[in-house]
Amino acid sequence: MIIAERKPINEIMDMVKDAKRILVLGCRGCVTICSAGGEREVEILASLIRLGKQKAGQEVSTIEATLVRQCDKEYIDSIDQWDGQYDAIISMACGVGVNFIANLRPMAKVYPGVNTSSFGGSAEQGVWSEQCAGCGNCILHLTGGLCPVARCAKSLMNGPCGGSVGGRCEIHKDVPCIWQSIHDKLVRIDNAEGLAAIAPIRDWSTAGHGGPRKIARNDLTV
Amino acid sequence: MSFTPNIQAFCCHYTSQQTLAEGPEGLLADGFPKSVTIHRVACTGKLEVSTLLKAFEDGADGVYVAGCPLDKCHNLMGSQRAAKRVAAIKKALTELGVEPERIEMYHLERGFHPAFVKAAQEMDERITTLGPSPFQGGAK
Ligand code: SF4
Numbered sequence: 001m002i003i004a005e006r007k008p009i010n011e012i013m014d015m016v017k018d019a020k021r022i023l024v025l026g027c028r029g030c031v032t033i034c035s036a037g038g039e040r041e042v043e044i045l046a047s048l049i050r051l052g053k054q055k056a057g058q059e060v061s062t063i064e065a066t067l068v069r070q071c072d073k074e075y076i077d078s079i080d081q082w083d084g085q086y087d088a089i090i091s092m093a094c095g096v097g098v099n100f101i102a103n104l105r106p107m108a109k110v111y112p113g114v115n116t117s118s119f120g121g122s123a124e125q126g127v128w129s130e131q132c133a134g135c136g137n138c139i140l141h142l143t144g145g146l147c148p149v150a151r152c153a154k155s156l157m158n159g160p161c162g163g164s165v166g167g168r169c170e171i172h173k174d175v176p177c178i179w180q181s182i183h184d185k186l187v188r189i190d191n192a193e194g195l196a197a198i199a200p201i202r203d204w205s206t207a208g209h210g211g212p213r214k215i216a217r218n219d220l221t222v
Numbered sequence: 223m224s225f226t227p228n229i230q231a232f233c234c235h236y237t238s239q240q241t242l243a244e245g246p247e248g249l250l251a252d253g254f255p256k257s258v259t260i261h262r263v264a265c266t267g268k269l270e271v272s273t274l275l276k277a278f279e280d281g282a283d284g285v286y287v288a289g290c291p292l293d294k295c296h297n298l299m300g301s302q303r304a305a306k307r308v309a310a311i312k313k314a315l316t317e318l319g320v321e322p323e324r325i326e327m328y329h330l331e332r333g334f335h336p337a338f339v340k341a342a343q344e345m346d347e348r349i350t351t352l353g354p355s356p357f358q359g360g361a362k
């Protein structure tokens with residue numbers, strides 16, 4: 001899922017300093033699962049915004065709503081029900097949601113309520129870690145299912161580097177060296193011979209270095 | 223100018239049990255401050271962040287939660303959860319430029335205990351010193 005975290009409330013207050021009517025818009029997708037921008041977080045943020053405005057001695061009204069998703073046109077269309085009732089939208093979806101609202105409603109003032117961090121998962125309650133960087137050309141079949149693009153600090157293709165010590169990455173003792181894990185995993189599953197091969201220089205054009213990426217499926221377009 | 227704070231206390235069934243059995247008069251006789259309004263909840267672990275924030279929106283100058291000792295919660299982790307939510311609100315208050323001391327978590331023994339009254343007195347004193355809530359427009 002996409003991992004995000006709510007922005008500090010003072011940053012959000014600054015975004016809406018001129019707004020009197022604020023639509024706080026959550027998303028039931030990833031940000032609900034990672035407790036950043038679901039229904040509960042919308043309720044909390046709306047309350048904090050009202051308190052912040054009370055403190056500043058300003059009037060404010062909030063509308064609290066949560067869409068099924070903010071990354072599909074059909075769901076964005078449903079915000080029209082509040083037309084004329086808000087001066088600004090705080091989207092608590094990931095950056096995709098904010099962009100979608102901005103794309104589809106050119107007149108709307110829309111601001112991000114969260115910092116979108118990564119694609120990851122939760123191995124324990126309340127902790128999320130990055131697992132994939134969306135590079136557009138997956139090589140997990142070569143690396144025992146462990147991603148060096150997202151999980152090696154240098155995104156090395158021929159790791160580990162000389163800084164790998166005792167299974168730890170040189171950037172921090174709490175960060176595992178994923179290349180050590182890749183070696184261990186490939187040895188464990190009796191697949192280590194591929195490690196001797198040198199990975200060629202990678203073409204990063206699929207990873208965003210070739211501009212914004214797009215997938216168009218002719219079998220699905222209408 | 224004298225200021226009587228509006229303090230909202232959220233206490234679990236266990237920490238407030240016997241103390242409340244005395245009734246309001248008994249509580250006052252023990253020195254429990256008038257400024258504190260008690261809300262009893264089954265377990266502080268059930269308290270939502272939004273409920274505590276709402277208390278501020280409704281005009282509280284201070285808010286506190288009284289749950290079981292950290293390692294002796296009747297519901298195992300209820301008071302630990304509550305403490306984390308209170309800490310999250312302290313952080314948000316700080317971000318808003320409001321004294322984080324306006325909200326507090328207390329871990330108290332269950333049943334009758336002078337600490338229950340003492341926590342209320344401490345908050346009464348603290349909030350009286352801090353003065354009225356910077357959140358204006360609440361229904362005071
Ligand atoms: S190789 Fe690329 S697509 Fe595969 S997991 Fe890593 S970042 Fe994601």
Ligand code: SF4
Pocket residue numbers: 151152153154155156159160161162163164165168169170171176177178179180
């Ligand atoms: S120590 Fe390991 S994870 Fe860290 S940069 Fe080097 S190869 Fe990558």
